[in-house]
Amino acid sequence: MLTKQNWVERAENVEVEWRAFIDGSYVEAQSGKTREKINPADGSVLANVADCEAADVDLAVAAARKAFESGEWAESGPRHRREVLVAFADLIVAHTEELALLITLDMGKPISDSIGEVGSSARAVRFYAEAIDKVAGQVMPTEPEFVTLVTKEAAGVAACITPWNYPLSQVCQKIAPALAVGNSVLLKPSERAPLVAIRLAALAAEAGIPAGVLNVLPGLGSTAGQAISLHMDVDKISFTGSTGVGKKLLQAAGQSNLKSVSLECGGKSPNIVHRDARGLEEVAKVAAEVAFVNQGEMCNAGTRLLVHEDIYDEFMGHLAAASQGWLPGDPLDPTAKTGAMVDAAHVAAVSSYVESGLSEGAKIVVGGKSEGNYFEPTIFEGVSNSMRIASEEIFGPVLSVIKYSSLDEAIRIANDTQYGLAAAIWTTDLHTAHSASRKLRAGVVYVNCYDVAEMSTPFGGFKQSGLGREKSLMAMEEFSETKSTWIKF
Known part of the structure; x- marks a missing residue:
């Protein structure tokens, strides 16, 4: 096990990626704007992180839509998607110490907890990788001249808006089921702790997730988040955060294209x-x-x-x-x-x-x-x-x-x-x-x-604690549409 001095030395020499990840590459925000990211433990500056706005959201949505329509990921066989996501989980494990250090420097939790979070994040990705070819459709009982199939399809372009308190595990619990069913994903991490999510994008690409299928947009909720929530070409939003913001996302969905929204909000348990x-x-x-x-x-x-x-x-x-x-x-x-x-x-x-x-x-x-x-x-x-x-x-x-x-x-x-x-x-x-x-x-x-x-057990709340469920196979349903197909002989 690394000592405190080992971690301090690594922190002094850490390399931080600060740019957005759009269409398979790291890029600056189009405006050139950045936001200073402070280490909460000692007040030092970790990085000046790209401050994405509506124009960057438009670019990322276009890339995600293009990737989805190409079918390179959405229409690939379950075996291929499983292999890529297993490789992704393996890379997360291989980079445990690097990712844990980014979590700790970014939001202040103890390094031992951050190491545990990396492990749970990898398990989440692996769970949904293994679930891909285990979820089947149905043949429904209808009149004998019909065969009626009920199948699940990817929602399309799915936006995942994640909090800062678990900046890797919350990301993986959302993007893994979204990717598993074939969506293209926009990930907007909290501006309070975006660094590990930005780094994760490169590991996803290294594992074989195609360009445009996973895009990471650091930025404020009031700018990047609002642009995502109102975007007419975003099909799904999955959000974890405060109840107040969750209500705003529901309003934005109604004002735009009635995109599906799932929410994991506050608690007072x-x-x-x-x-x-x-x-x-x-x-x-x-x-x-x-x-x-x-x-x-x-x-x-x-x-x-x-x-x-x-x-x-x-x-x-x-x-x-x-x-x-x-x-x-x-x-x-x-x-x-x-x-x-x-x-x-x-x-x-x-x-x-x-x-x-x-x-x-x-x-x-x-x-x-x-x-x-x-x-x-x-x-x-x-x-x-x-x-x-x-x-x-x-x-x-x-x-x-x-x-x-x-x-x-x-x-x-x-x-x-x-x-x-x-x-x-x-x-x-x-x-x-x-x-x-x-x-x-x-x-x-x-x-x-x-x-x-x-991971096998659903998590979510009643009342103003949210809508929908995370974890378990139910999370895959959150990122899916249900289709009934009637075939007449």
């Missing part, structure tokens, strides 16, 4: 610890982890912790102790469990929530302070569900603890939110587990666990 939960010290360790891992910058983080009054005092003691294991450290230190927040603006936003919690009467048990772009794990108690810290997504290491007296009350509080991404219940009673999991209004419910995942 409840994590319920019932009075009969077993092993409270271990449960507290998990509760701290799922609130503070990745600097709390995680959409399904368990940021509303509901604890039964009978076990409240004991549990809070365990929780305070567990939180000390999540103090931030140098992102290039392999032993660090959390690193820097993505930028100063985000630190300010999280700080404003801490101030709001105090002004509304909640009490800080642990943390609450920041230094530079590093934020302490923070725990509030005395929280009511109406407070901003309990009702709004903070996207930082801030945990709100709510005491409850009955399971019905806990379920009511848990569901009293605009979101519905994830929820959890800790209990040893089988009836409680089944009853709660049925009543919790969330796309993913964890029982006696939290944040477990496999």
Whole structure:
């Protein structure tokens, strides 16, 4: 394993690609504009990244459409697409250390987490590569003079708009199913962490993905993202990010060509610890982890912790102790469990929530302070569900603890939110587990666990947490159109 000094030396000599990737080549933005990309850990300038706008989007869409219509990728056999995507996954693994370093320098997470993210990204690509020739159509029961086929086709030009908190795995979870079914892809990574996505494009080309089939457009959401959302020749948008932006994308789809939109948006996930939960010290360790891992910058983080009054005092003691294991450290230190927040603006936003919690009467048990772009794990108690810290997504290491007296009350509080991404219940009673999991209004419910995942299992939310599902074979359907073909004898 590389030491901290090894990583520091590599960081000092890292080569960063900063240009857009359009039609198989790296190119500057047509305007020549760039945006400074800062390392959140130390404030150094990593690169001046191409700042793409509407003109660049037009070029990329034209390249993607041309590639799609040529059929070189869309109409290639499943064996060929599988082989190329397997080669792509192999290249991601081969470049693990390079890609992990770009993730850490770009958005501040610990290098050990970034290495894990590269691994999960490769597994996502490999999953959809292996799924290509496993998904079949149907022959439907119709009148005997007909053979009626139901088949899936690529949507066409698919735009993937991805967030900064998992800048590689979120990319791969979108582009892999999109490519697997034959789409041409426009990838717009977050302007807060675009570097690993830009580098990924070259690996895709090296694996054999044809020119125009994968294009990467760094730029602002308000310019490049808006141009994509309103473009009349984009057939599909898959977005992960805030609920507010998700709503704007739906509006843009209606204003333009009614392009299909799938959304994985925000969350304020409840994590319920019932009075009969077993092993409270271990449960507290998990509760701290799922609130503070990745600097709390995680959409399904368990940021509303509901604890039964009978076990409240004991549990809070365990929780305070567990939180000390999540103090931030140098992102290039392999032993660090959390690193820097993505930028100063985000630190300010999280700080404003801490101030709001105090002004509304909640009490800080642990943390609450920041230094530079590093934020302490923070725990509030005395929280009511109406407070901003309990009702709004903070996207930082801030945990709100709510005491409850009955399971019905806990379920009511848990569901009293605009979101519905994830929820959890800790209990040893089988009836409680089944009853709660049925009543919790969330796309993913964890029982006696939290944040477990496999590529085989769909992920997505209820209510304002989004539309559609990521991961699993369902993600391939998100990037497909359904066609019924009637053949008469």
